[in-house]
Each structure stands twice: as C-alpha cells, then as structure tokens.
Amino acid sequence: MSTATTDALVGYTYSQVDDPFLRVQNSFVEPQELNMRPRTYYYLHSTSQPKVFGEYKAPPQTQLTQLGDIIIRKNGGNPLKRFPSDLLGKYRPLEVLGEGGFAEVYKVVRKNDGKIVAIKVPRINQGTSKLFIKEVSIWLHLNHPNIVRLYDADILPIPHLEMEYVEGVKINGKIVRNLDEYPKPMREDIALKIIKGIAEGLKHAHSRGIYHLDLKPLNILLTRDLTPKITDWGLAKIAVRTFSGSISGYTPLYAAPEQLAPSKYGGVDERTDVWQIGVIFYELLTGKLPFDGYTYEEIRGKIVDEGYNFKPPSTFSPKLAKYNKIFEKLLAKKKENRYQTIPEFLTDLKELEINKLKTTLSKRALRH
Numbered sequence: 001m002s003t004a005t006t007d008a009l010v011g012y013t014y015s016q017v018d019d020p021f022l023r024v025q026n027s028f029v030e031p032q033e034l035n036m037r038p039r040t041y042y043y044l045h046s047t048s049q050p051k052v053f054g055e056y057k058a059p060p061q062t063q064l065t066q067l068g069d070i071i072i073r074k075n076g077g078n079p080l081k082r083f084p085s086d087l088l089g090k091y092r093p094l095e096v097l098g099e100g101g102f103a104e105v106y107k108v109v110r111k112n113d114g115k116i117v118a119i120k121v122p123r124i125n126q127g128t129s130k131l132f133i134k135e136v137s138i139w140l141h142l143n144h145p146n147i148v149r150l151y152d153a154d155i156l157p158i159p160h161l162e163m164e165y166v167e168g169v170k171i172n173g174k175i176v177r178n179l180d181e182y183p184k185p186m187r188e189d190i191a192l193k194i195i196k197g198i199a200e201g202l203k204h205a206h207s208r209g210i211y212h213l214d215l216k217p218l219n220i221l222l223t224r225d226l227t228p229k230i231t232d233w234g235l236a237k238i239a240v241r242t243f244s245g246s247i248s249g250y251t252p253l254y255a256a257p258e259q260l261a262p263s264k265y266g267g268v269d270e271r272t273d274v275w276q277i278g279v280i281f282y283e284l285l286t287g288k289l290p291f292d293g294y295t296y297e298e299i300r301g302k303i304v305d306e307g308y309n310f311k312p313p314s315t316f317s318p319k320l321a322k323y324n325k326i327f328e329k330l331l332a333k334k335k336e337n338r339y340q341t342i343p344e345f346l347t348d349l350k351e352l353e354i355n356k357l358k359t360t361l362s363k364r365a366l367r368h
Helices: 126-140 188-206 235-242 270-286 296-304 318-330 342-367
Strands: 012-016 021-026 042-044 051-054 070-073 091-099 103-110 116-122 150-154 160-164 169-171 174-176 220-222 228-230
Touching (some): 091 116, 126 150, 188 220, 188 228, 188 270, 270 318, 318 342
Antiparallel strands (some): 012 021, 042 070, 091 103, 103 116, 116 160, 169 174, 220 228
C-alpha cells in the first residue's frame, strides 16, 4: 500500500491519532493543493477508530478539501504488535499482508496443525456482526481454484476470517501478492491468462447465485504461477453497513453504473461483475482505466453519463483492435447491452483465440 509522507503535508495541520495514522486537516481558508503519491489510501476520521473513506487512487495535486477531514496512513510502529491478543491462543503471527481502514490481514501459523493460513480481522461493530456471519457464510460454500478458500469465519473471540494463504509471485525481485501491485500494462498472453481465471471463478460463483460486486485488482490475489484467486466475497456490503459515513463500500474506479446511479440503471446482478471484470481487463491490456478522474464526482460522472465513451483499446495499440467490440459489450452502460453472463464473455474470448490460430496457420501455409 502506498503511503503519504509527513513532508508532503506542508500547509496542513496534523496530529497523531493512532499509529500508524495521522489526522490531517486543511489549515487554509481557500482550497489548497497537496502533493500525494498516486494510489494513496484515505481514511475518514473517527473519534473511536479510523473509518474507511474509500479506496481513492489519488493523482498528484489532489485537493485535500475535496476529500474532507481525513486520516492518511503513514509508516510507523511494528505492525505485528497490533495482532489481536485474543487470537494468540489459536494463531502465531508471521507477517502483515495488508492493512486498510476496514481490515488487517496477517500471515499466521495455525497452532493446532502448523498450517500456514491468512487471517483477516475486520473492524465491524455489534450492529453488523450478524450480517458479517450471514455474508461470509456464502463464501464458505465457494470451492474453486480461482477463488480464495475460506476455511472458517467467527465473531468470537473477535470477528475474524481464516482463509487460504496465497503466496504471491516474484516480479523484479519483489513479491507481488495481488493484481493491484502487478506492473501494467502487461503482456497480452498474461492478461488473458489472468482474466480467464477470474472469469472462471465468477462463473462458478454465479452458477450458485452468488455475485461479488466489488471486483478490483486489490481483491485478486496471485499465486507464484500467476493463477488469480478472487477474495473478499461479501465484505463490501459489511463495510457499507459498518462505516455509514463512507462514500461507498466499493472502489468508484471499478464501480458499475447501477452501483452509482441505481435509480437510472437499476439494481446490481451478475452483469455488475461483468462490468467490473471489464474494467480490470481494460487496465491489464492498456495500463489505463476506462473511466478515470481527479475527483470522485468526476469519475462518477463519466461512468453514469450515457454520452461519455471510453477510449477503445486500439487507441493505445493497434494490436488491441481485436478487443474493441468485446469491450463495447463488457462496458456497456445499460446492463441489457452488456454480456448477460460470464460464459458469453468467455465464448467470445475463445473465438478470438481460434481466429488467431487460424491466421497463424494460414501464414505458415503460405510460406510453404
């Protein structure tokens, strides 16, 4: 996770709240710009504990006043010391895998059998503890190579999830654990391998009437052979209920029109996942997002505006022209114009591969 450093906070007042968080307030009357690193994560201030404001991937020169009173995560302290003492009888912590406003994730050893697993400790309140069990219990029934296996979920002694540990892949000497951290754009063959794996995982879930609704690169974990595994099933809804002050329970950059403007586009369903896998696929191939912007309002406006069209992949490379029509169906603003199911999308990908093979064979035949 990217961090903002204190030397970037010139002109702003800040005070320590709860290591490793800083509380930041604009000290100017007029809106001022604050230089931050891209993909910095922001957290809404709370008197009790940080509440998630939204996973906002900020470009440089983001106006702090547009985000409001926030908390910015910074480096500091030994993160393993924050491992819940209530869970020490069951697990031995090894490493912090991820931290956020909603949850912390640890690599641990399960003491009863020595198995290495991952533990996610969400910050939820008493009012959402029942919802937590209801939502994540759906995840327990998903068993597929492209879905992170959930072994157990409980609210005692504290709410926590025990799940499959996914080791990540080594890229340029660094361990990359999720798709968000993987350099983009990526090679076309790698992008296809990853997106087909995500689609297969979704196909399995959809066949059981289960939709993710919060697909984003951060929720796609990677194994050492680049097998993608979808994680965090059902957690977006819990985040919304727990953090009522947040802008949403999902990342706006990957949100579908029906999530941002339900009165106009209707409710969510499996086609919402179709949209989100489309955004991810676009980013893998082009290194860009189809709907980007400097503020939440700008991003939302582009997504819900029927008159705003994303740049076709061929804009970035002529070699990607064969995907133009696929993205027209993946990212159609109206659900009825999208692929209606994941298998429909996979069928079109398969046809592209067959056509590519036919072209290759024809060229070889001409040489001989």
